[in-house]
Amino acid sequence: MDRRGDLRSDSALLTRLLADPATRVFRLRGDAAEVVEDGHGGLRVVLGAPVPADADHLVVYLGESGGVHHLGVAEDLPDGGAPPEGMRTLRQVGARVDDIGASVFATTLALANWHRAHGFCPRCGGPTVPVLAGWVRRCRADDSEHYPRTDVAVIMAVVDDADRILLARGRGFTSRGMSVLAGFVEPGETLAAAVAREVFEEVGVEVTDVTYLGDQPWPFPSSLMVGFTARALGTRLRLQESEIAEARWFSREELVAAIADGSLVVPGGISIARRIVEHWFGGPVEAPEVASLR
Numbered sequence: 001m002d003r004r005g006d007l008r009s010d011s012a013l014l015t016r017l018l019a020d021p022a023t024r025v026f027r028l029r030g031d032a033a034e035v036v037e038d039g040h041g042g043l044r045v046v047l048g049a050p051v052p053a054d055a056d057h058l059v060v061y062l063g064e065s066g067g068v069h070h071l072g073v074a075e076d077l078p079d080g081g082a083p084p085e086g087m088r089t090l091r092q093v094g095a096r097v098d099d100i101g102a103s104v105f106a107t108t109l110a111l112a113n114w115h116r117a118h119g120f121c122p123r124c125g126g127p128t129v130p131v132l133a134g135w136v137r138r139c140r141a142d143d144s145e146h147y148p149r150t151d152v153a154v155i156m157a158v159v160d161d162a163d164r165i166l167l168a169r170g171r172g173f174t175s176r177g178m179s180v181l182a183g184f185v186e187p188g189e190t191l192a193a194a195v196a197r198e199v200f201e202e203v204g205v206e207v208t209d210v211t212y213l214g215d216q217p218w219p220f221p222s223s224l225m226v227g228f229t230a231r232a233l234g235t236r237l238r239l240q241e242s243e244i245a246e247a248r249w250f251s252r253e254e255l256v257a258a259i260a261d262g263s264l265v266v267p268g269g270i271s272i273a274r275r276i277v278e279h280w281f282g283g284p285v286e287a288p289e290v291a292s293l294r
């Protein structure tokens with residue numbers, strides 16, 4: 001998807017595209033969308049033509065793909081309302097949907113979450129309205145502009161000198177669920193410093209050689225997870241009791257055995273946590289799919 005930021009300042013863009021039957025629309029209802037089997041074992045996010053009612057909801061311009069313009073339309077559900085039959089959340093389907101579908105789903109969800117929470121100006125308290133095709137909100141009272149925020153979090157494999165990985169069970173995880181450590185980056189902090197701080201706070205281990213592996217948008221509600229591997233300078237654990245219920249080092253053999261005997265559940269395929277574990281493991285970890293450890 002080419003996001004075509006150059007088109008966003010055209011104030012007639014959304015109206016024009018909503019009136020064009022060639023436009024493809026991704027429809028978010030609450031936090032769910034319609035997803036169908038693609039006939040090849042995967043899933044496809046449904047993109048439809050615009051309908052008149054779309055103009056009553058939040059509309060954002062997503063970009064252009066194959067010469068076709070794409071819009072995201074986000075419809076709020078009544079408080080506590082369940083999504084209509086057949087609709088799925090990104091957590092449920094993210095690991096199996098097509099690339100364009102995953103991109104429009106994640107982008108529309110992240111933007112909708114931001115719009116829902118930023119109806120008022122942080123400077124003067126006045127009401128704000130969407131502008132720039134849904135990518136900015138502007139205050140009606142003082143004309144200040146407010147941009148969507150992305151909360152950066154680091155997530156990391158900590159590996160010791162014997163090439164064992166550290167997995168931890170956070171407070172609130174299921175009883176057998178364990179994952180790699182993660183935490184939000186603080187203001188003024190580099191990513192590598194955040195990795196070192198979070199690991200030391202949560203398990204009392206100092207790390208070095210912090211190396212970037214990859215990243216993943218995580219719009220629940222508005223994060224970007226940045227993945228790293230880091231080398232532990234020691235193996236003695238001192239757990240932060242308010243956050244971590246249990247932590248231990250796993251060799252590859254111990255990981256395989258713990259998954260096989262049912263004593264360990266690792267994160268599901270949608271998550272960068274699973275890919276970080278598999279990067280260390282050296283290939284796919286065969287384990288039952290779970291959407292969330294929480």
Ligand SMILES: [Zn+2]
Binds near residue numbers: 121122124140
């Ligand atoms: Zn204002």
